[in-house]
Amino acid sequence: MLELSHIGFSVPTENGREKVILDDLSLKIEERFVAITGPNGSGKSTLAKLIAGILSPTEGKIFFNGEDITGLSVTERARRGISFAFQQPVRFKGITVKDLLSLATGRKSTVSEACEYLSEVGLCARDYIGREVNASLSGGELKRIEIATVLARGTALSVFDEPEAGIDLWSFQNLISVFEKMYRRTRGSIVIISHQERILRIADKIAVVVNGKIDRAGTREEILPSLIGANACAMLTKTKEA
Amino acid sequence: MDELEKMLLMQIADLHKIPDGAYNIRKNGEADGRRSTKHIVISPREDGKPGIDIRIAPHTKNESVHIPVVITKTEYRETVYNDFYVGEGADVLIIAGCGIHNCGQQTAEHSGVHTFHIGKNAKVRYVEKHYADGDGNGEKVMNPRTVISLEEGALLDMETTQIKGVDSTVRETVAKLAGGAQLVVREKIYTHGKQFAATDFSVELDGEGAGADVVSRSVAAGESVQEFRSKITGNAACHGHTECDAIIMDRGKVTAVPSLAANSVDAELIHEAAIGKIAGEQIIKLMTLGLTEQQAEEQIIKGFLS
Secondary structure (H helix, E strand, O other), X not given: OEEEEEEEEEEEOOOOOEEEEEEEXXXXXXXXXXXXXXXXXXXXXXXXXXXXXXXXXXXEEEEEOOEEOOOOOHHHHHXXXXXXXXXXXXXXXXXXXXXXXXXXXXXXXXHHHHHHXXXXXXXXXXXXXXXXXXXXXXXXXXXXXXXXXXXXXXXXXXXXXXXOOOOOHHHHHHHHHHHHHHHHHOOOEEEEEOXXXXXHOOOOEEEEEEOOEEEEEEEHHXXXXXXXXXXXXXOOEOOOOO | OOHHHHHHHHHHHOOOOOOOOEEEEEEOOEEEEEEOOOOEEEEEOOOOOOOEEEEEOOOOEEEEEEEEEEEOOOOEEEEEEEEEEEOOOOEEEEEEEEEXXXXXXXXXXXXXXXXXXXXXXXXEXXXXXXXXXXXXOOOEEEOOEEEEEEOOOOEEEEEEEEEOOOOEEEEEEEXXXXXXXXXXEEEEEEEOOOOEEEEEEEEXXXXXXXXXEEEEEEEEOOOOEEEEXXXXXXXXOOEEEEEEEEEEXXXXXXXXXXXXXXXXXXXXXXXXXXXXXXXXXXXXXXHOOOOOHHHHHHHHHHHHOO
């Protein structure tokens, strides 16, 4: 499905040197649900943006279904079946939730179609469908709408960059069930960048990124114990079971 | 009416045929149809100037007036004066608009002066659209001036739209509000090519509880130039808000000068202005949905001006 091969990504710094964000990183994604975790600043979000084509790697190649997509634009990758949910969803003046869902599906959505995607993410559709995707929506609402646009596309690969970021604990509890449902229903692969133990618990595969490299990767059974052990607190934010 | 005139009418007034209710269609300076109703009387002006008087009886409800202007000549200029007298407690819809098709080499120009006398507690929704096209080099010019007087408790909800086509426009809106009167303005402008658009609002809030909300959204593309000016003066305990939100593209230029004057310690006035290009992340978000960069820009602008 997706293969990252020897990916390097660095940015120039003020003093004229290079700061390495990702260093010779390789990862294969074949499973239905892959979680990428690791400390803040380890390069996870950069990795997600490289997959979507928002950033281009300085070294290495990205393959999607066997095709080298390293040089393809965001649009071309989207059309080949890659979706991306932003960590900080973008606001638009004048574009309604229904407009955005129509753009996501690539055709004019009917009200009932749009409602379906919204109820999938736990929003009461009637209240939202005509709302503008602007500053009047809360962070949690925007996050759900962002996820709904990815659901509406229903592509082979969906990448979520820290869906838990910027939303409160209560909203997050509800969001977990959205991903659990998504896992049961998806016909493609889901990649989630996350620090949340409850997200990791539904992953088939977990990859841990540390200092721009894959520190370890494997099945949930192999990786999770090392993450939730006594020494792992710094890496993960635990959510208490309600 | 020929196809061209029908097309112009549809653009400015969504009219496919003769409208219901009262109407006055002005074509190349001449009356092309007029109908008064029991409650809405349209008559030529008494002072001899070109234009009409529109008198709406007190408590007229759910009626509409269409007064479109169509110009299909080149080398044609006119100034038209239309006065609206809206009776106490009326609730009506007024649709005005000007469509110019100029395929000649000379200028076609329409200057409309609309004066609204809106009686106590009357409600008016006023929709004005400007449209122009033509394959010649002749300029299409529109200079609307709107003068508004709102009595106690009256409401005017004004929606004004000019999307492409008009080469040069200078728009002036002056309003005076008595106690409890409300003015809501939603202006949308899109200029491209070498077009020029200037808009100037001046609102006086004279009575206690008067309120004005003047919002302009505009896009300046190509090498077009826009100027937005607004001044809200609070002379009593009142609320005023003016906002100019502009997107610039290519080599477009926008100047925004919102201003406020408070002459009463209880006047609450706010102004906002923002000018900038389309945010890069908005374009990227839509590209992740499969749109090209150009399609993304079009959707963002369409939404912004909707």
